[in-house]
Amino acid sequence: MNPLNTIKGTLTAGLVLAIVLAAVLSQHTGVNAMLLARWLHIVAGITWIGLLYYFNFVQVPALADAAADKGGPGGGGITKYVAPRALLWFRWSALVTWLSGAAYLAHVGWLAGAFTFGAIGTAGPYGNAIGYGAWLGTIMLFNVWAIIWPNQQKILGLKPATDEEKVVARRRAFLASRTNALLSIPMLMFMAASSHGLPF
Template sequence: MEDLVFMLLRFLHFLFGITWIGLLYYFNFVQTPFFGETDPAVRSGAIQKLVPRALWWFRWGAMGTVIFGLLYLLMWWAMRLNYAMTPWTVAIFTGGLMGLIMWANVWFVIWPNQKIVIGNATAMAGGAPANPAAAPAGRRAALASRTNTLFSIPMLFFMGAASHYNLFNEATPGGITGWLVVTLIVVFLVEANALIGTQGVTKKPLDSIAGTIHSGLALWIVLVVIIKVTLG
C-alpha cells in the first residue's frame, strides 16, 4: 500500500507537471512569436478567447504539480530517508526550490498581469480606450514567463538526477550549509531580475528564445558546480 501511494503521488506529479511545463513552452516558443507576427485583430481575438483557456490549465497544472510533489517529497523524506540529507534530497530540494518559485510566478505575477491584458483586449473590442497599464502588465507577465522557462531547464535536470545521477557521495554539515546558502543567493538573484529588474541590460537575454535557453543552460551548469564544490 505504501508503494502504491508513492507511485500514485509520482504519477499525479508527473501528469500535472507535463501539463504545466508543456503549456509554459507553448506560451514562450509558439504563442509569443505568433502574436508578434500576426495582425492586431487576430491577436485581440486570441487574447480574449484562447489565452484565458490556456491559462486556466496552465495555473492549475502548476498547482497540482506543487501539491502532489510536496506530498511525495515530505512523505518520502520522512518515511524512507528519516530526514537525511542525501544526494536524492539535495537534488530534489534544488529542483523543488525553482519549482516553487515558478509556481509563485504563475499565481502571483503571470496570472494577475495577464488578467489586465485580457481585460484590456475585451474592453477595446467593445470600443473602450486602451488601458495604459496593459502594456507594462504584459511585459511583466512575459518576463516572469521567460524566467520560468529559464528555471525549467535546471529544475527538470535535478528532478531527474534525484533518481538517476549521483551528484556526490557523502554530505557534511558545512557542505550542506554552503550549498544551501550559495544556491539560494544565485536562484533569488535570477528571480529578482523577473520581479524588480529594469528594462535595461539585465533583461535582454530573456527577450529572445535563444537567450532564455542559453541562460537556463548556464544556470544549470552553475548549480551543478555549486553542488560539486560544496558537497563533492
C-alpha cells in the same frame, strides 16, 4: 458514447486505464499513495511545462507576428479563446505539480530535507538534487500565481485596467514567463538527477 469526443471523457478514460494497468502490472506491490503522488506530479508537471513552452515558443511570437501583420486577422482569437483556457490549465497544473511533489517528498520523509538541503532531515538518496529542483519549482509556482496570472487578467480584460496598466502588465507577465522558461531547464535536470542517481 466515445470518451474521445470530450476532453473530460479522454482524461477520465486515461485515468481509469492508468489505474487498471498499474493494478494489473504491479501485482506484487499494488497501487499505493506514493506511486499515485509521483504519477500525478509527472502528469501535472508535463502539462505545466508543456504550456509554459507553448506560451514562450508559440503563442508570444505568434501574437507579435499577428500584431505586425496589418492586413491579417490579428490576435483576437488567441487572446479571446485560447489564452484564457490555456492559462486555466497552466496555473492549476502548476499548483497540482507543486502539491503532488510536496506530498511525495513528505511521504518518503524528504520534504524538510529537500527544502533545507539536508540541514533538517534527509535531503534524499542522491544528495541535494531534489532540493534544487524543488526550490526552482517553488519560485516558478510563485511566478505563475503572483506575477503571471494577475497580470494576464489585466491583459485579457478579465480585470479592469487602463491601457498604461496593460502595457506594464504585458511586460511583467512576459518577464516572469521567460524567467520560468529559463528556470525550467535546470529544474528539469535536477528533478531527473534526483531520481536517476546523479548527485549534486
